[in-house]
Amino acid sequence: MGEHADRTSPTAKPTMSAVEVVRGGVVESRHLVNVAVCDESGEVVACAGDPRGMTYYRSAAKPFQALPLVEEGVVERLGLSAAELALCCASHEGEPEHVAAARSILAKAGVGEELLACGPHPPFSVTAARAMAHAGEEPRRIHNNCSGKHAGMLALAVVMGWDPAGYHRADHPVQRRMRSEIRRWSGVPDDAIASGVDGCGVVCFAVPLHRMAASFARFGASPESGPRAVVSAMTAHPFMVGGSGRACTDVMRVSEGRAFVKLGAEGVYGGGLPARGLGFAIKVADGGRRAVEVALVRTLEELGVLGASDLAALAAHARPELRNTRDEVVGEVRPAFSLGDLPAMAR
């Protein structure tokens, strides 16, 4: 795959592409958006903006980070359910089902919550956060939106016989394995993968955007049982990958297996269309969260994944209203881009 990855189309030109924030009929703010759509060979078959900028996967790496749980037999040996595997791919809302599944993974691995390296934060779910506050309960590491991934990493360490201590650090075997998965699927050589520390404390990885797209294409279309298990866990249990009101969850529900998608912090989305051998990666240049779901839905619409009734069901993500403190609608967020360079694709 490493060789194929260099054959990206030199004809794909960056074009102005944006998500616009409109108030009173005036574009008040504008988020530049970069999109790359690649096939399994690494060819850019469609794009918007600049498809080549170095981009951290952030949490969009989670499907790749969950893969060793299948391939190393952790799922089988510990008896992890498909829903629990989906939670390992999640940036979850901290709803009771998510927290219970994270605790179940830890229990099956025989490790305590105190070993989680992610920092505590209140559940993203406003309902769950309020319920905790009313009960006088403090946010714990298990409520971190990445706790499923961390529980999975701990389970991997246990089954592989590695000391779980420091599993989040770059030099630990767990993180070296994660890095090798990024290399394997993106085709980017080790010395060209950039890394930093993620919001939850583990290593995060950056590659050119089109390589990220290619990694999702290959992962989704792979005939191997490992990636197939991860993708089917995500599409069969979309609630576990996000939660109530989340675009990952809603898009996978609506698309019924045609797409698997994953949000990343700083305006990232990655995903694949397994049956078509395509992958995509989206980066809102400024990292703005409010633009990335809009860009996701537009991208899937352009790729023909979503029809009119799907788009209607996803309206809150596709073109969200802006409301003020009086709960008046004062504007909207709307897509202002199309994908270009699609000559070889049936639209």
Place this chain on the structure above:
Amino acid sequence: MGEHADRTSPTAKPTMSAVEVVRGGVVESRHLVNVAVCDESGEVVACAGDPRGMTYYRSAAKPFQALPLVEEGVVERLGLSAAELALCCASHEGEPEHVAAARSILAKAGVGEELLACGPHPPFSVTAARAMAHAGEEPRRIHNNCSGKHAGMLALAVVMGWDPAGYHRADHPVQRRMRSEIRRWSGVPDDAIASGVDGCGVVCFAVPLHRMAASFARFGASPESGPRAVVSAMTAHPFMVGGSGRACTDVMRVSEGRAFVKLGAEGVYGGGLPARGLGFAIKVADGGRRAVEVALVRTLEELGVLGASDLAALAAHARPELRNTRDEVVGEVRPAFSLGDLPAMAR
């Protein structure tokens, strides 16, 4: 002033300018930034990015919106203090001093809190919001960061003999007066001022960015007693204009009257350097809040308003650290622009 405003320099060229978000040595996200610096004539004397885009003032309009309180004798007749006038220019943190001052304005005007048109939200101050939550107190309209402006608008209506009902609507005499102030100081004709509904429910106004800069230049350098009273209230009571940890407050404390500055939502800052007859306006193109304080400090540094010790005192605004849920420093936000086209200025 309307005639002067057309003489903006045609030689000011847009240049790439940004605030960068860095993680692991890689620029993860990039906020494009537009800055215009104008003199009283409306000439663009320095700029970065595009100085001409239509831009909503949002809360950066508050100094102009407070002016009628002085000019119509509301301050004098109701005995409003300079600190209370400063609060009318504020996007405040909802700290006890702010809430008390807003209540004092309403009491002096003889109107109740229930007449405030702004919607409720918890105080921006985490400390104040926690204290309310612990006391079981629900957020009220008085805690809205714009409650000082709204209290001032109600006071204006009372003194002018206008029915306060609907004072936030575009066709009410209060809002027609606000619009006339934008026209007066920006020099933009009425039919070229765009308007929408702000987060707090009142009318908000948009003009080209350089016209906004010119409005601050003229306001700050005006010899008239009205603008002088507003500017000196802001610079003498910077805490009332923002609050603990806020850039408006910290910059005005440090600059000791050399500059008055005001934040607006969606990545806006406006301000003036009264002794030099200059005004500036900043717009983060995507509206990103985390970039606007960085852009403000860089702009004031470039204009020679802030020296080395001032910049050290403002480090948390100038180049903020990024911390993760483990409270580790994982990156930073940094300025990546300079002002261009400054031939006529002593730096």
